Amino acid sequence: MDWTPTRARALDRLARFLPSAGIDYAETRGFDDGPVGEAPGERGRANVSQLSPWLHAGLICEAEVIEAVLRQHSPREAASFVSEIFWRVYFKGWLEQRPGVWDSFRSTREAAFDKIDANAGLRTAYEEAIEGRTGISAFDTWAHELVKHGYLHNHARMWFASIWIFTLKLDWELGADFFLRHLRDGDAASNTLSWRWVAGLHTQGKTYAARADNIARYTANRPGGPLAAQDLADEAEPLTEAREHGRQPLDLPGPVAPEALAEPYALLLHDEAASHVPLALPAAPSLVIGAARPESRSPRGVGGPAAQFARGAVAGGMEDARRAFECEGISWEEGGDLGAILAEAGMDRVACPYLPAGWTRDALMEQLGPLARDERVIWLLGDLARATWLHARAGFFRVKKEIEPILGELGITGANPPEGLPG
Ligand SMILES: Cc1cc2nc3c(=O)[nH]c(=O)nc-3n(C[C@H](O)[C@H](O)[C@H](O)COP(=O)(O)OP(=O)(O)OC[C@H]3O[C@@H](n4cnc5c(N)ncnc54)[C@H](O)[C@@H]3O)c2cc1C
Numbered sequence: 001m002d003w004t005p006t007r008a009r010a011l012d013r014l015a016r017f018l019p020s021a022g023i024d025y026a027e028t029r030g031f032d033d034g035p036v037g038e039a040p041g042e043r044g045r046a047n048v049s050q051l052s053p054w055l056h057a058g059l060i061c062e063a064e065v066i067e068a069v070l071r072q073h074s075p076r077e078a079a080s081f082v083s084e085i086f087w088r089v090y091f092k093g094w095l096e097q098r099p100g101v102w103d104s105f106r107s108t109r110e111a112a113f114d115k116i117d118a119n120a121g122l123r124t125a126y127e128e129a130i131e132g133r134t135g136i137s138a139f140d141t142w143a144h145e146l147v148k149h150g151y152l153h154n155h156a157r158m159w160f161a162s163i164w165i166f167t168l169k170l171d172w173e174l175g176a177d178f179f180l181r182h183l184r185d186g187d188a189a190s191n192t193l194s195w196r197w198v199a200g201l202h203t204q205g206k207t208y209a210a211r212a213d214n215i216a217r218y219t220a221n222r223p224g225g226p227l228a229a230q231d232l233a234d235e236a237e238p239l240t241e242a243r244e245h246g247r248q249p250l251d252l253p254g255p256v257a258p259e260a261l262a263e264p265y266a267l268l269l270h271d272e273a274a275s276h277v278p279l280a281l282p283a284a285p286s287l288v289i290g291a292a293r294p295e296s297r298s299p300r301g302v303g304g305p306a307a308q309f310a311r312g313a314v315a316g317g318m319e320d321a322r323r324a325f326e327c328e329g330i331s332w333e334e335g336g337d338l339g340a341i342l343a344e345a346g347m348d349r350v351a352c353p354y355l356p357a358g359w360t361r362d363a364l365m366e367q368l369g370p371l372a373r374d375e376r377v378i379w380l381l382g383d384l385a386r387a388t389w390l391h392a393r394a395g396f397f398r399v400k401k402e403i404e405p406i407l408g409e410l411g412i413t414g415a416n417p418p419e420g421l422p423g
Pocket residue numbers: 029048049050051052053055056084085086087088089091152153154155157158161179183185186187188190191192194195198
């Protein structure tokens with residue numbers, strides 16, 4: 001699998017996947033066929049898009065992907081794939097209304113690390129899990145696959161999280177952290193909320209139990225044959241937590257009028273919005289600033305594939321924007337002074353793709369916050385997020401029934417596939 005972190009590669013990957021995005025996807029998406037390149041001449045994973053790293057990095061956006069899919073498939077054929085794309089938008093909107101869930105994950109993760117540092121038995125169990133030495137073949141295979149490839153199939157993520165929580169009885173926050181450190185698509189909302197969903201904390205009381213027969217069935221096409229999962233827990237009792245996470249109202253930026261960008265401004269590209277193209281800016285920036293902060297995902301460091309993807313995406317996105325707008329580009333490195341960069345360039349304002357709850361926001365807001373309070377930040381938020389997040393208050397079903405009206409309202413019909421899409 002070619003994981004080049006560019007918009008061109010995202011479009012190429014999308015074009016190759018498009019023929020499979022209809023009924024084929026609906027029928028086969030549950031199969032974990034193993035990573036591409038595991039054996040010479042092997043077909044590899046073709047039943048899912050593997051677009052998540054590019055979507056997470058904002059090299060391509062959800063609306064563009066849906067447009068392209070609807071050009072080739074009827075809404076009915078594409079329903080399953082489009083619904084999965086909306087899961088991503090739903091999780092983002094849900095976390096945005098309960099940012100305390102992210103803050104609480106960060107503090108309980110810290111406490112969980114303290115616990116393993118203080119307890120040799122726990123530490124051994126944790127190390128065996130992340131190094132793929134538990135003796136549960138399927139789990140160990142996925143642990144190695146994650147570290148090596150920076151990607152796991154959705155079903156594998158569900159089984160892995162379930163075994164971590166209910167069989168190995170490790171704190172879920174440590175597993176979520178392991179994913180964040182290694183997934184190229186590591187995303188505060190999708191990752192944290194999916195782990196909470198498996199644990200019975202998202203849809204309260206409803207857990208996901210991994211079963212050996214289900215794993216064998218859905219891994220049957222892997223080059224080495226089905227994966228075995230020995231001695232899994234019979235019970236998956238929901239976890240509970242003392243804290244209630246109240247919902248806070250959304251306070252989202254509206255669409256940006258061209259007048260708001262009439263004066264010279266700087267464009268900030270970051271880990272979750274590395275390309276200017278999906279932003280559809282109404283006026284050109286005079287400076288492009290790139291800020292890559294993959295190390296902020298975890299206090300325990302980030303894996304090579306994930307870090308390289310994020311850094312490559314921001315560096316490449318900055319170069320593309322610099323060329324497209326014929327302006328200067330500058331990196332805002334960690335510890336650097338954003339105010340000084342702007343002052344030196346004679347720029348008063350910065351346009352920043354919206355920073356949803358998560359580690360990118362945590363990393364950048366310390367310096368962006370004061371500028372925002374002085375009304376020097378113009379926040380950019382996509383229409384699909386703005387329209388969908390309103391409905392992401394409780395379970396996914398509320399969003400699911402709004403998919404058709406939202407696509408209709410935004411005119412996402414398949415008539416406007418992304419520019420530059422091959423084929
Ligand atoms: C425990 C756990 C942790 C996860 N962590 C992440 C994460 O950090 N980042 C992340 O992007 N996804 C995460 N997911 C969701 C999902 O597994 C991935 O988005 C998906 O596997 C990516 O592969 P794909 O691009 O081939 O997906 P496809 O099946 O091709 O789906 C297309 C797109 O829809 C979105 N999508 C699909 N399934 C889901 C889902 N269940 N939830 C949210 N969005 C979805 C993704 O953006 C994906 O790229 C997690 C799921 C679980 C169970």
